[in-house]
Amino acid sequence: MDPLKKINIIEYRDGSFSESADSVTSEKRLRIFSNDKEVLSLLCTPTMVRELVVGFALSEGLVENKGRKDLQQPWCAERIEIMWKQDEIEVHLPVEFPEAPATLTSGCAKGITFISNVSEEQIPVIKDNVSVNISAIIGQYQEFQKRSELFRATGGVHSAALCDEQEIIVFADDIGRHNAVDKIIGYAFLENIPLKGKLLLLSGRLSSEITTKTITAGIPILVSRAAPTDLSIDIARRSKLTLIGFLRGRRLNIYSGADRILK
Numbered sequence: 001m002d003p004l005k006k007i008n009i010i011e012y013r014d015g016s017f018s019e020s021a022d023s024v025t026s027e028k029r030l031r032i033f034s035n036d037k038e039v040l041s042l043l044c045t046p047t048m049v050r051e052l053v054v055g056f057a058l059s060e061g062l063v064e065n066k067g068r069k070d071l072q073q074p075w076c077a078e079r080i081e082i083m084w085k086q087d088e089i090e091v092h093l094p095v096e097f098p099e100a101p102a103t104l105t106s107g108c109a110k111g112i113t114f115i116s117n118v119s120e121e122q123i124p125v126i127k128d129n130v131s132v133n134i135s136a137i138i139g140q141y142q143e144f145q146k147r148s149e150l151f152r153a154t155g156g157v158h159s160a161a162l163c164d165e166q167e168i169i170v171f172a173d174d175i176g177r178h179n180a181v182d183k184i185i186g187y188a189f190l191e192n193i194p195l196k197g198k199l200l201l202l203s204g205r206l207s208s209e210i211t212t213k214t215i216t217a218g219i220p221i222l223v224s225r226a227a228p229t230d231l232s233i234d235i236a237r238r239s240k241l242t243l244i245g246f247l248r249g250r251r252l253n254i255y256s257g258a259d260r261i262l263k
Contacts, residue, residue, distance in 0.1 A: 001046035025156035055186025059213040128220035130197040
């Protein structure tokens, strides 16, 4: 499926109307079935769908992340059936979803999470002693902002990326912030990329759900140009996540975990 669509529109410019073509982001419904029963649906950009489903399962705690050596378990990518239809995507999984109630998230695209009901005691503490030079963070975020061809074409997506001090390892776009993060987590799992010592870069708001997904995945540093919420900061501080927001030019705010950041 194409992540964008060309449509005809009417533009108003300098006091006059004219017809023109415009690129808009493609938005598709992703329906997830568990043993032939539909358990939930998401709205997403139709790219990296397998990674999105695997990342959602991992970040929501629906499957334990044991790496590629555990691909025999029911969540392995080879057993995920994806059916591409004209207006939607069906994904069939040979596993049961938990009975825990889902929560509609604060994000775009009607995101759904099971982790909003996790107690404070269940949120893990990140034990990662990585230290990163602040100039490397700024440099990688500048590169990150150049990556999204889909955003430049449509202006209608969020972006996420996994990186270290040297390079951006994987980049993802989606209409939903949560989906973009899940695509990154799923890709890292399927490609056996260790998350220790890595940074997660994000284009959008740092809500509690985004922070909790990052912590659950074991990524020690989360960076965005946007603002965090108070609950996101509380969770980051309890879990010893390095949380950075308002990265603009050569300025940024560190809300938690400043010990990992070097001048």
